[in-house]
Amino acid sequence: MNNKSIGREMLICQCLSLLPTEDFDCPLIDYGNYKLSTKSLLRIFVSAQLDKWSSYAHMEEKLRAYPRLCKELDIKDISGSQLSRRINDLPTEWVQKIFAKVVQKIKQLTDTCKGLPSGIGKLSIVDSTEIKLPERLCDWAYISKDYNSVKMHTRLSVVSPNVAFPDKILPSTGTVSDSESSDALIEENDTTYVMDRAYPSKRT
Incomplete structure (x- = not known):
């Protein structure tokens, strides 16, 4: 069990070392926040996503259990x-x-990928995810009397049979329909797009 934990911790550290956070090394950004810098904050939440930490209490527990990660x-x-x-x-x-920089880096690394075989080529999958928010705290995301939400309109780029990554994400309130986001997500004329019926027919 200990060996597995150490391996997991080292893997997270390796991922964090590739994260382009150099823009957040400026001391002026963190004036008055001596204990937790913006750069460290961002890296903590990336770690939480990678290791599936489910709450602030869980994050605190994991950080105590991962001394090597805390040093990183x-x-x-x-x-x-x-x-x-x-x-x-x-x-x-x-x-x-940061997301835009990560996407740019992945695109550079996958620049020679040709997409899917059998004549399909470059493929993009477009869809949205709706996230419900607390009623009283998030009235800016109002949908109805008992429902507040936001959406993540996402384009997943499939550059090879084994490599896919989200190359564009548009956040919005829940009132923005999938069809309204299509102009920003469906852009390239040399790509096959896959989406559900909520999106309109469109020629690029």
Whole structure:
């Protein structure tokens, strides 16, 4: 069991070493936040996603159990309440910037991939995911009296039989239909697009 845990921890550290967070090394970004920098905060939440940490309490528990990861993250004694406060203050544009850099890096690494065989070539799958939000805390995402939600309109690029990655994500409130997002997600004329009937017919 211990060997498995150590292997998991090292794998997360290797993934974090590839994350393009150099833009967040500026001390001015973290003025007044001495214990938990923006760079460390972002890397903690990436770790949580990779290792499926389910709550702030779970994140706190895992960070205590992974000393090597804490060293990689450059943190000590971070609580779940600190994570909650800092993530609420984080501009979403910064997270979007990291996503765009990661996508650019993956595209460079997969530039020679030809897509799927049998004449299909480049393939993109377009769909959306709706996430329900708490009623009283998120009235800006109002749908109905008892329902608030946001959507993630996503395009998954399939560049080979074994390699696929989301190359574009558009966040919106739940009131934005799938058809309204199609102009931003269906762009290239040398790509086969796969989507459900919620999206309109379109020539690129």
